[in-house]
Amino acid sequence: MKQKNELLSKNQQLVFELIEKANEPLKAYSILSSVQKKGIKAPLQVYRALNKLMEIGKIHKIESKNAFVACKNNDCKISKASAFYICENCEDISEVNNFKLTKYLSSFKANNEMKVSKYNLEFFGICKNCQIK
Amino acid sequence: MKQKNELLSKNQQLVFELIEKANEPLKAYSILSSVQKKGIKAPLQVYRALNKLMEIGKIHKIESKNAFVACKNNDCKISKASAFYICENCEDISEVNNFKLTKYLSSFKANNEMKVSKYNLEFFGICKNCQIK
């Protein structure tokens, strides 16, 4: 059986590999400049790959930073539920992997409002590492 | 005693009034074109007002839309905790006002990670109104 990675097209794979190897969120135009040696020439090629990768849950967009990270959480059930810690000091970003939180938010319904089909949550604070210093 | 509104500067007040009266999130450049009759001429003047208004919790940014709404939730304790419902069908956006959720997220701490000082949550789904149709 094929691995998920192999299902990616050429551009999608180039972009995904870069994001996956990075240890920080990457911006679209920074991705572009990195993959230009490998044939991708225009912003749109990057954005199309990014959109597809988000759709299938392999990456997430950190909305408050306009940056992209690889999913560390088993592709987040096709990207329906994502949550992040964002350190306001060192800018380190890590994906929250907490079953209780996922369950709580996925089933959240207040005041007869909408049924949630997807959510994105961004926590801000000072990370463990920065607290020590 | 002065009302909170009166503490706003001229540009801040112009921008805030517009956002408060709107029944949908407003984009920065749409705000700009609306306030141009009233003397604001440049994007930066709008962005500065927006930043200040966010800082004091009178408005929030819907990160996934790059749009701004007035806080419907008693200024969200100086904008430290915000959550929204976003209808994927009609684009209607409403602020969640749910004490339990606020408490749960404000005190959320998993796996010895960071202490949360602020968060933003965006729920996506189909709103009550669109479900009926």
Add this chain to the structure above:
DNA sequence: TTGTAAATGTTATATTATAACATTATTAAA
């Protein structure tokens, strides 16, 4: 093999946001 969906390539342009610098208003001490 032929039709369809997905992906790509390319140019141009739209949208969102900040840099840099000069000036003016508002406050709160001295």
Add this chain to the structure above:
DNA sequence: TTTAATAATGTTATAATATAACATTTACAA
């Protein structure tokens, strides 16, 4: 009430992020 600090404003230019539009190619199943 001068003075010094802080906040707000005005202005021009430019950076950064993202999509429109259209032509072409690839993948792949009916």
